[in-house]
Amino acid sequence: MQTGKKQWSLDTTNQTLKEFAKLVNGDKAARKVRKNEPLKVGVDLGTSSIVLTVLDQHDQPLYGAFEYAKVVRDGIVVDYIGSIQILKRLKAQAENVLGQTLTSACGAIPPGTGENSANVVANVIEATEMEAKEIVDEPTAAAKFLRLTTGTVVDIGGGTTGISVFKQKRLVKVVDEPTGGSHMTLVLAGYHHIPADDAELMKRDPKKDSANFPIIRPVVEKMATITKNVMATQLAEPVIVVGGATNFKDFVKAFSHTLGRSALKPAFPQFVTPLGIAMYDK
CATH class of the missing domain: 3.30.420.40 (ATPase, nucleotide binding domain)
Structure with a gap:
């Protein structure tokens, strides 16, 4: 990031976003994943869709998958079983492309929705056989x-x-x-x-x-x-x-x-x- 007198810009992040968009729901990863390579996974349970992202240890995007859904309302999971089913599909899709099992993930909630909301998101993640490492608020993740x-x-x-x-x-x-x-x-x-x-x-x-x-x-x-x-x-x-x-x-x-x-x-x-x-x- 640029600091001091240099103006912050979106140039670098825009390039990453454009590259990631090409990977979403595709049949290829950004590169070949090494056997047992540590991966970083994000789960975004949104009101209109669920998004799963996979990064390498240097925060470079490897793959992403999403599916439209109506399992969340006003930031709160209202269809627990539906959330799990969709996330399982996205996880399987990503694992098939990457050739590796996803073992952990982080999730997010809108700010101020409380500990119960965070616990539900963590439970959804863990129901898909991934360890929920952390639940953060969405704007902070952005x-x-x-x-x-x-x-x-x-x-x-x-x-x-x-x-x-x-x-x-x-x-x-x-x-x-x-x-x-x-x-x-x-x-x-x-x-x-x-x-x-x-x-x-x-x-x-x-x-x-x-x-x-x-x-x-x-x-x-x-x-x-x-x-x-x-x-x-x-x-x-x-x-x-x-x-x-x-x-x-x-x-x-x-x-x-x-x-x-x-x-x-x-x-x-x-x-x-x-x-x-x-x-x-x-």
Whole structure:
């Protein structure tokens, strides 16, 4: 990471994200894995998907797998058995490609969701025959992957907006609010008078980005207002937005306008937190 007078940038992390995106759900690993090579694994149980990431001991991505799911609501696992079944499939897929058994993993929860939530995530991981090494909060995991020592990470998930403020590697503020991608879906469903499942598919369709965004823009503005209120007491820049709900073309422009300062978005923002989670697997 660059420090001092040199400006922090997303260049290195964007390159890693682009390389990782090519590996996700593919039939090849980034390189041949040595027999019994130590691997670092991250499990992100999200509201709309479950992501499994595999890194080497130098935090370089080796493989990733994900599956859309509805097993989590507002950061809380609501379908324990379904979570285990999906994670078992993703683990088997990764092991088949890597040629090696995954033995441990780290997980994450939205900030402030409590010890019970962390225990459930750990239990899901261990039910797939991996040791749960650590459960961290999602924006902090994102900051670790971004190698951000001072700044604000806004992790916009399916059910919540998590905000972590860092100053000189020290976490000084953590906030989590129940506004996320699922709220965008509900707004679309209400506007078009369609079921939420249909609205979710509509939201994910990049061809409908321009038509969808004006409808869900008030949700984005609310996310930015939440962040603005946090930064009023703990200001730290740069502001980085991550999470799959940020994938709209005009998201950053609208978010920055309400925030009153420029925000940055990495390439493939949905993979930032999962990669950061894996970095905690020692």
